[in-house]
Amino acid sequence: MSERSVSRQRQGKRWYTVLAPEQFDRTEIGETLAAEPEDVVGRTVETTLGELTNDQGQNNTKLTFKITDVGSDAAYTEFVEHELTRDYLRSLVRRGASKIEAVVTVRTTDDYRVRVQPVAFTTKKADRSQEQAIRRIMIDLVEEAADERSFEELIDSVVEGRLSSAVYGEGKEIYPMRRAEVQKLTLEARPAEVAAEEETSADVAE
DSSP: OOHHHHHHHHTTOEEEEEEOOGGGTTOEEEEEEESSGGGTTTOEEEEEHHHHHTOGGGTTEEEEEEEEEEOSSEEEEEEEEEEEOHHHHHHHOOTTSOEEEOOEEEEOTTOOEEEEEEEEEESSOOOHHHHHHHHHHHHHHHHHHHHHOOHHHHHHHHHTTHHHHHHHHHHTTTSOEEEEEEEEEEEEEOHHHHHHHHHHHHHHHO
């Protein structure tokens, strides 16, 4: 595309600085171009935890944010997804060892519905009952974490590695572990959406 075409395309539009949520210190995570502020709402921006924290060792964690509000020249976001890169997850897999996964949908204390996908890697091949026991531990700890935490607190627990450390600590009592991680966490519904779904379900039940 020529410079003239780019210039024409941007006429009447302005740049908005995209900011991470307050729990990530309103760090700048990008820019987006739009003719009207309302055109910006709903867009998603992906970054890495390393870029947010200036720690390149955390670039294996991808974070996705969704723009929910716009000021005069800034776009404000909410957290929607945490995911480990495929390359990093592949690096944890060892031949002759177990990879144990679970998918858990939970509600936080402030009524956000969240889907959490923990994963554990053992040093050698665990038997089926040991894998089931470790999976049970992962599910129980995720549910317990959500029961005790707000949405922001649960995100902090995952991003800072506290939840995966808890899984590792209890899982290694069942079988020697190499690593435990939360490979993905996704915001499925906000409190208003959860309430609306429950109201609809109640109407159907009647």
